Amino acid sequence: MIGMGVDCRGVAALALISLSSACVPAGSGPPLGRYSHDPDPTAVPRREAEVVALPAPPPAWEARPVTSDARTVAASTYVVQPGDTLRGIANRTGAGSEAIARANGLERPFVIRAGQRLTIPGGRYHLVRAGETGIAIARAYGVAWDQIIAANELTDPYILRVGQRVLIPGAERPRTREERAAAFRIDIDDIVTGGQPAIPERARPARATASSARVLPATTPVAPPATAPSGRFQWPVRGSIVRRFGPVASGERSDGLKIAVPLDTPVLAAADGTVAYVGGDIPSLGGLVILQHGGGWTTVYGHAGQLLVQRGQSVKRGQMIALSGDSGTNRAQLHFEMRQGRTPVDPIPRLPARP
Incomplete structure (x- = not known):
């Protein structure tokens, strides 16, 4: 259950103080660390109840149950x-x-x-x-x-x-x-x-707005961006990559990158887009933000400790959308994915070269 009622002014102040040392300048990226899948046995994952978010309604699939009367x-x-x-x-x-x-x-x-x-x-x-x-x-x-x-x-x-x-x-x-x-x-x-709620035949989805104060009803669909982002995506944080995209030692497949960062590091939008989801419905990813960017592109930001945007909010490239955490995991890190349509793709070739 996502915790509610956080004082967002305090969160924003903390994040702005951190920006000078933790954000990624345009055109740069995080240094590569050792490639490791081994969890830190001394780390204690942040409980789901400790993830804080702006007040928001439950997702539409919880707000509007379905009767199986096919x-x-x-x-x-x-x-x-x-x-x-x-x-x-x-x-x-x-x-x-x-x-x-x-x-x-x-x-x-x-x-x-x-x-x-x-x-x-x-x-x-x-x-x-x-x-x-x-x-x-x-x-x-x-x-x-x-x-x-x-x-x-x-x-x-x-x-x-x-x-x-x-x-x-x-x-x-x-x-x-x-x-x-x-x-x-x-x-x-x-x-x-x-995740989008059904819409009447002649109705249109709600257009995104830059304000995080607008709280859309769970049953209101949101229009995705009309055009693909221009230019390259940017790194969402600066940190060491501890898991890469693709097959991992356990035999499973990693759909994105795991980037080790300190707790409460600002997480930045990789490109202009619309917030499609904010919440914690996938326990293994903890606090989660999903952005749609148009042209079929989607980016995913997991393990956040504080969620600073609302569904239906428009964001700009480099805008702070969350603070990093260790929710859903056993070390402070960011889970970052890029998807083209329904297919996860390796973010590395689509991000700026490291300095």
Whole structure:
């Protein structure tokens, strides 16, 4: 649970004092340290309750639970009647309009004609309600969100529409609450692609603002940046790299960099962007900030001790977004990722050379 009610003026003052010695000047980066995966046995990780953040509502997938009431539709054929629309046929049959379009090779704007025979693909279809997110839908059915993305061919920006019928993959059978919980584990990709609440058909997501005082309702989607950042990304902190991108000794894969820094080091935005997420829903990463930068780029900042921005806030390259911590780990460090679309990429080639 993220601690609330921090005196942000005090935090900002502390951070500004630290900036003169800890921030990364443009065009420079942290020195490389030894490549180590071994935790410090004497270090004590900061408890999750000690992570402090600006007051904010719970994430949308907690604020708007989903009922697993998907309708099972048998595969069939439908003959288009005068006045029919694809949406109307979807409402009549219970299948998703996008699924019907894919099954029949229809391209936008999905023009159909009277007398046309349409294949209605069978399956389980969930009707999306206002404020529901991909994460909440996946949790409700105990299905991985990336499987739902694949089954529905969803694409960026992954914002669901109220009234949309989403195909739920997998065999239909009753699952206990424990089984559903065991089948779903939230990760960075889930938050980036499944964290936005559904939006009414003709509504638009909220535009980002530079003010951290604006607290958006959890059920308000946020528009991502329209264009990709210009120029190179910058280092978020100065410190020693203790884990690199790629395979590690344990046989797992590191999706980013682990950079050792002192506690309460200012963490800086690597590029202009919009805050897509602030919180602590991934225990292994502790306090977490996710920025979207346009052009499919996302950066991730984990293990923070203090979170200084709000979801829906616009930030500039080099702006302080958090203070480093040891939440979710056993040493003070920053977890830093870069993603292009849904794919983690090595940050090193995309950051300035070290002096």
